[in-house]
Amino acid sequence: MSLTPLIIREVKAFVKNPAFIMSIVLLFVFYGALGRLISTGVQTVVEETLNVQVGVVVEDNSEFVNKVLSIANETSGGRLKLVGSVDSGLSMYEIVVVIPPDFTSRAMNLNETLVLESYTKINTVSPVVSSAKTGIAMTISELIRKSVAFTIAVENNIDPSLIEKPIVVNSTVELYGKTMRMEEYTAFSSILGIIPVIVAIIIGVNAMYASQFTATEKVEKAFEMLLAQPIPRRNVVFAKIIGSIVASLLMGIAYFAGILFMLSSAATPSAPAPSETSINLADFLYQTFGFESISISIVSIVLGLVYSGAIGVTLGSIVSDERIAGALTTPILFVFIGVGYALLFIGLPINVVTGVIAGVTIAPLPIVAVVSTMMGDTTTLAVSLLVAVVSTLSVMSIAVYVFNRDIVVLGLRIGRLKIRERT
Structure with a gap:
């Protein structure tokens, strides 16, 4: 068989896959609506500044x-x-x-x-x-x-x-009431702007890991044997979530360390004393963000990992193989990144409404934590964290429910369609 028929076969496998089509539609609709929101926000800013x-x-x-x-x-x-x-x-x-x-x-x-x-x-x-x-x-x-x-x-x-x-x-x-020099503000805003992207990448990758690990076990016929063991199925769910979190944390630490190394390397030539500059920058960021903001940001990342891990395990359990799992979970990564950027570029105020949005989507939650702490707005901070906890528990409950039903073995049927790869 020549190369061309093989390529056509692989392309048809994706094109005929309902999960792949759903992913494309989701991304098209989501980012189209997001683009209109960002455009409206930018236009409003331009009109106000004129x-x-x-x-x-x-x-x-x-x-x-x-x-x-x-x-x-x-x-x-x-x-x-x-x-x-x-x-x-x-x-x-x-x-x-x-x-x-x-x-x-x-x-x-x-x-x-x-x-x-x-x-x-x-x-x-x-x-x-x-x-x-x-x-x-x-x-x-x-x-x-x-x-x-x-x-x-x-x-x-x-x-x-x-x-x-x-x-x-x-x-x-x-x-937000804190006075800083322009160079300090530039450093602060740069860090603040990259936080939702890093968080979105970590939890998006975590969802992909969880779904593909679960789907791989189904392909290798080890999934049914695991479910047949005399252990509560909720423990299987928790174990898979924790396993994906460990893998994602290792990837996230490596990514974040690489970003910091890149930034420090780029700043080294112009700095007369690199070590002293790094310490001063770290002190400034600690004083600006504060211990409370940093702690809450870490908590929000943990919640995001559990949240996305439960989503990934659920999706991985209702599909037939890792290819479909990847097709379904890839849009999740882009959705998380899109929501994180939207909160930044649309220019929404940090209040209870945006706190609820951040709690549901997790990715912008560290920003809400930092800003609400700087503002002294404990209500928004408490609401966003409460919504994040409720959202995480809800998704975990769905994952446990799926594992306790026949869906976990037979797959999910949507009308006459079934989320399994067509051959």
């Missing part, structure tokens, strides 16, 4: 500064609002720019660099929202720099393009 107003604290009350701000405010469409202090400004606006006392002297000296301070209040985990807000602060700073060049050019009757005034912006971010 008309955002910026508070300006003036610590240099010179005539020159007044001229510069007048030009900048007119150019920005009246978006600059004078405020008395940074705190009062952040209570009214989400972005505040400070004109320091030595601004005029630096502007008049062509060899000096302009220095501004910006403060941005961020109350969301969405990188789209945070990047838009920090981008506005930089845009306003650049607008002030150009206004300085224009004012100097008008006073000296020269071309504004001939004046090059570099500007440095010392940015500070207030995230």
